[in-house]
Amino acid sequence: MLQILIQGLLLSGLYALIAMGFTLIFSIGRVLNLAYGAYLMVGGYMYFWVSQTLGMPKLLGVAVAAVLGVLMGFLKYRLIVKTLKGDHVAVEISTLILAVVIQAGIVLVFGDSSKILLPIVPGVINVAGASVTYNILIATLISWAILLGLFAFVRLTHTGRAMQAVSMDAKGAAISGIDPDRINLITWGISGALGAIGGVFFASYTQLSPSMWVAPLIISVAVVIVGGIGSILGTLVVAHIIGFLEVIVVATLAPELRGVFTMLLIIGVLVTRPQGLFGREEL
Amino acid sequence: MGLRWFHFALWGGLIVGMLLLPQVVSNGTLRTMIFANYLAIFAISWDVLSGRTGYVSFGHPFLIGIGAYTTAILTKRFDVPVEISIPVAVLFTMIAGLLVLLPALRIRGSYFALVTLAFMELLYQLVQVIRPDLTGGTRGMSGIQTLTRGAANGYYLSTTLMLTIAVSMWLLMKTRLGTALSAIGMNEESVRGSGLSTTRLKAFAFLTSAMIAGLGGAFYVHYLGSLAPRALFDINFLFTIIVAALLGGTSTIIGPMIGAFFMTFLLEYLRPVLPGAERYFVYGAIALLLYMYQPKGLVELVRRGFKSLNKGRTA
Numbered sequence: 226m227l228q229i230l231i232q233g234l235l236l237s238g239l240y241a242l243i244a245m246g247f248t249l250i251f252s253i254g255r256v257l258n259l260a261y262g263a264y265l266m267v268g269g270y271m272y273f274w275v276s277q278t279l280g281m282p283k284l285l286g287v288a289v290a291a292v293l294g295v296l297m298g299f300l301k302y303r304l305i306v307k308t309l310k311g312d313h314v315a316v317e318i319s320t321l322i323l324a325v326v327i328q329a330g331i332v333l334v335f336g337d338s339s340k341i342l343l344p345i346v347p348g349v350i351n352v353a354g355a356s357v358t359y360n361i362l363i364a365t366l367i368s369w370a371i372l373l374g375l376f377a378f379v380r381l382t383h384t385g386r387a388m389q390a391v392s393m394d395a396k397g398a399a400i401s402g403i404d405p406d407r408i409n410l411i412t413w414g415i416s417g418a419l420g421a422i423g424g425v426f427f428a429s430y431t432q433l434s435p436s437m438w439v440a441p442l443i444i445s446v447a448v449v450i451v452g453g454i455g456s457i458l459g460t461l462v463v464a465h466i467i468g469f470l471e472v473i474v475v476a477t478l479a480p481e482l483r484g485v486f487t488m489l490l491i492i493g494v495l496v497t498r499p500q501g502l503f504g505r506e507e508l
Numbered sequence: 509m510g511l512r513w514f515h516f517a518l519w520g521g522l523i524v525g526m527l528l529l530p531q532v533v534s535n536g537t538l539r540t541m542i543f544a545n546y547l548a549i550f551a552i553s554w555d556v557l558s559g560r561t562g563y564v565s566f567g568h569p570f571l572i573g574i575g576a577y578t579t580a581i582l583t584k585r586f587d588v589p590v591e592i593s594i595p596v597a598v599l600f601t602m603i604a605g606l607l608v609l610l611p612a613l614r615i616r617g618s619y620f621a622l623v624t625l626a627f628m629e630l631l632y633q634l635v636q637v638i639r640p641d642l643t644g645g646t647r648g649m650s651g652i653q654t655l656t657r658g659a660a661n662g663y664y665l666s667t668t669l670m671l672t673i674a675v676s677m678w679l680l681m682k683t684r685l686g687t688a689l690s691a692i693g694m695n696e697e698s699v700r701g702s703g704l705s706t707t708r709l710k711a712f713a714f715l716t717s718a719m720i721a722g723l724g725g726a727f728y729v730h731y732l733g734s735l736a737p738r739a740l741f742d743i744n745f746l747f748t749i750i751v752a753a754l755l756g757g758t759s760t761i762i763g764p765m766i767g768a769f770f771m772t773f774l775l776e777y778l779r780p781v782l783p784g785a786e787r788y789f790v791y792g793a794i795a796l797l798l799y800m801y802q803p804k805g806l807v808e809l810v811r812r813g814f815k816s817l818n819k820g821r822t823a
Contacts (some may be wrong), residue, residue: 240576244539257618257621257622260531305800308800309800313617313618314562314564314618314621315799315803316562316617317621318564318750318754318799319796319799319800321566321743321747322747322790322796322799323796324743324791325743325744325788326786326788326792326794326796328744328785328791329785329786329787329788329789329791329792330789332784332785332786332789333782333786333789337784337785357514357777383672394620408596435643435785439743442627443626443629446622446625447626450619450622453509478670479637481633481636482633482637484629484633485633485634485637486629486631488626488627488629488630489630491622491623491626492611492626492627492630494620495613495615495623495626496610496612496623497621
């Protein structure tokens with residue numbers, strides 16, 4: 226029982242970190258960025274390249290991954306989202322194509338085989354009979370720190386409040402002297418960085434492979450759909466619902482069924498409550 | 509219905525041309541063409557639903573998979589003859605199509621696309637867990653009865669199937685029903701306002717699309733002789749179908765066909781240069797650029813080309 230609780234908390238923390246960047250874009254731009262999983266993949270591979278192939282310090286690896294994530298977010302907003310302005314389905318299709326292109330690019334550069342990432346922080350700790358690696362513990366703590374930081378940023382800073390305003394009403398925000406374009410660009414940058422950092426931890430939790438982007442994308446999609454329009458707290462809550470659901474299914478039913486209930490949850494919520502469990506909320 | 513004699517002449521030319529092809533080209537090319545034919549069927553099926561009504565499906569492999577798995581299980585595990593198993597597979601796929609229709613009654617746009625994606629992932633995980641003795645679990649199945657032997661016969665079968673579907677869809681889309689389906693994609697409210705039942709129209713679109721997907725999936729698996737869940741319920745497979753339809757041009761019949769052939773042959777020609785999955789890099793980049801530049805696809809580019817040619821002549 227306690228083991229389920231601990232495992233659930235750890236996994237949910239990771240899921241919250243993964244889903245945050247996706248929710249952010251959905252909440253500000255009302256766009257589903259299906260290439261979001263590719264941020265995570267590129268982040269993970271970048272970290273692998275810097276810290277394990279080049280042998281540089283690990284923190285530098287994370288930093289490089291984050292910077293690359295920001296850059297990808299900027300580029301994607303400028304080149305794709307802005308060009309296709311307003312057409313949500315077109316953005317989704319083109320980001321899906323982009324994700325496959327990035328996947329093929331990763332195969333081109335790093336090869337087809339999957340790679341094991343060394344733990345960022347090695348070691349194991351025993352908590353109430355459950356062995357927990359420091360790696361995932363750190364991932365969870367960092368994810369909480371990042372989420373709290375993001376929450377504070379959105380609530381307290383001027384830019385953060387402008388983001389809130391754009392998410393409520395882009396036209397109203399523009400009348401009040403906020404440049405929605407700039408806010409969107411910033412949001413895409415933050416989302417890219419969050420995705421890349423999440424990818425480093427996700428990759429160290431599973432492994433690096435060119436098809437690793439699908440699973441986190443599905444999790445992010447599930448969080449957004451089940452939670453409704455993404456608020457940061459809503460994301461946290463739903464990440465825990467999904468994380469615990471998976472851990473409980475794995476512990477009590479069968480490990481192979483882990484994703485099945487997440488999918489059923491997505492379908493069930495979409496059919497019965499398309500606006501999500503928490504409905505429309507501000508950021 | 510807006511039919512002209514030259515429409516039939518063009519179709520006739522295409523049919524005769526395609527059926528004469530095995531006399532000219534090598535067996536290797538024919539095998540590539542077989543894949544192109546099946547991809548064209550899948551792309552037409554996707555287009556009937558998503559290109560016309562605007563309900564973008566990200567879960568088409570779900571429908572194709574139901575058809576493929578049904579006939580594979582029936583023939584291999586229960587020794588049902590193909591003449592029965594394929595119609596049953598199509599029937600099952602149509603029932604699955606109705607299942608996908610349920611969410612489409614309430615949601616549309618991004619949410620609908622996502623729920624279909626969830627359907628696909630759900631089936632991918634289920635076939636590996638539920639009754640692996642029937643579905644073959646993670647490894648899938650092999651040694652499924654094949655319908656034809658040799659490249660030429662497989663080519664005739666797939667070409668006949670593809671052309672039959674293409675021509676019947678083309679005729680269907682020329683009717684008022686086809687027009688109504690396209691109208692849903694433009695403005696669902698005004699279709700309802702014109703006194704048409706959008707629910708019935710959508711049900712028709714979903715059933716037709718599912719029927720084609722089921723037919724394609726069933727014949728495809730009886731051509732391949734094997735199936736694997738990872739190859740079938742894969743985002744890359746989904747990507748191939750959607751891009752074939754988009755590249756050629758949605759809301760047309762010839763578009764998805766052109767797209768499918770273009771895609772299959774491009775990937776084939778890239779094989780010597782880039783042997784593995786890297787081919788998708790070039791391919792995807794082309795698809796992305798074309799989609800950003802001309803979302804209506806190659807057909808529209810050709811049409812514009814003709815228009816400017818005609819203008820040049822009259823001026």
